Amino acid sequence: MSKAQTPDNLPEFPEQGERLAPHHKNAATLELLARRRSTAAAAMTEPGPSPEEIDTLLSIAQRVPDHGKMAPWRFILFQGEERANFGQILAKIWSSENETDDKRMELELNRFTRAPLVIGVISHVLEKHAIPEWEQILSAGAACQNLLIGAQAMGYASQWLTEWYAYHPFAKDALGLRSGERVAGFIFIGSTEDQPVERIRPEAGIGVWKG
Numbered sequence: 001m002s003k004a005q006t007p008d009n010l011p012e013f014p015e016q017g018e019r020l021a022p023h024h025k026n027a028a029t030l031e032l033l034a035r036r037r038s039t040a041a042a043a044m045t046e047p048g049p050s051p052e053e054i055d056t057l058l059s060i061a062q063r064v065p066d067h068g069k070m071a072p073w074r075f076i077l078f079q080g081e082e083r084a085n086f087g088q089i090l091a092k093i094w095s096s097e098n099e100t101d102d103k104r105m106e107l108e109l110n111r112f113t114r115a116p117l118v119i120g121v122i123s124h125v126l127e128k129h130a131i132p133e134w135e136q137i138l139s140a141g142a143a144c145q146n147l148l149i150g151a152q153a154m155g156y157a158s159q160w161l162t163e164w165y166a167y168h169p170f171a172k173d174a175l176g177l178r179s180g181e182r183v184a185g186f187i188f189i190g191s192t193e194d195q196p197v198e199r200i201r202p203e204a205g206i207g208v209w210k211g
């Protein structure tokens with residue numbers, strides 16, 4: 001998007017070679033990181049992000065650390081009625097392999113209509129590359145986190161889900177996943193009235209290395 005088209009409330013992206021600030025001292029960013037919580041996709045409603053906001057989110061998602069500048073990820077957008085169409089596929093896969101009932105079918109049919117926008121983040125790994133696979137995968141995880149944070153900074157709720165279908169071979173076929181590709185996450189984005197509650201935070205192992 002050119003600078004002239006950028007709406008006031010959306011950031012401008014730098015041109016390649018442009019000199020950038022080494023830090024972005026910003027209390028609002030710190031507060032977002034300190035207080036961020038996911039909202040359950042089931043508690044999301046319309047409206048979702050506008051086309052300009054989606055463009056911005058996708059650009060933000062790609063501004064992650066990326067060893068070797070490989071862009072080891074790609075994005076699949078689910079919007080409008082295609083969300084229900086994907087739900088039909090999930091329900092078909094589920095019912096062909098499991099005993100099911102109306103409640104469960106309703107759940108599968110509506111997996112992607114829970115939120116106005118779902119962005120599938122696909123980790124795209126080049127095997128036997130100088131950059132370790134692990135690092136390529138981590139970069140895809142960072143893209144997911146940037147989407148979560150970017151969406152919340154725009155005023156939307158967000159949640160990172162994988163559920164069963166991220167790992168199911170038939171669902172992966174329906175997504176068009178190729179060799180070396182895995183679902184890093186589905187990022188559900190929408191509006192909400194919900195107020196998530198602070199959760200238990202397990203203690204992290206934090207040590208100080210002493211030689």
Ligand SMILES: Cc1cc2nc3c(=O)[nH]c(=O)nc-3n(C[C@H](O)[C@H](O)[C@H](O)COP(=O)(O)O)c2cc1C
Nearest residue numbers: 036037038039159160161162163164184185196199
């Ligand atoms: C890779 C990944 C996959 C996840 N998949 C699911 C999922 O399928 N179902 C779920 O309830 N939570 C899932 N979560 C966890 C939620 O996104 C969320 O992080 C968790 O409920 C904690 O809430 P918080 O983000 O507010 O700390 C996943 C998280 C990650 C990082």
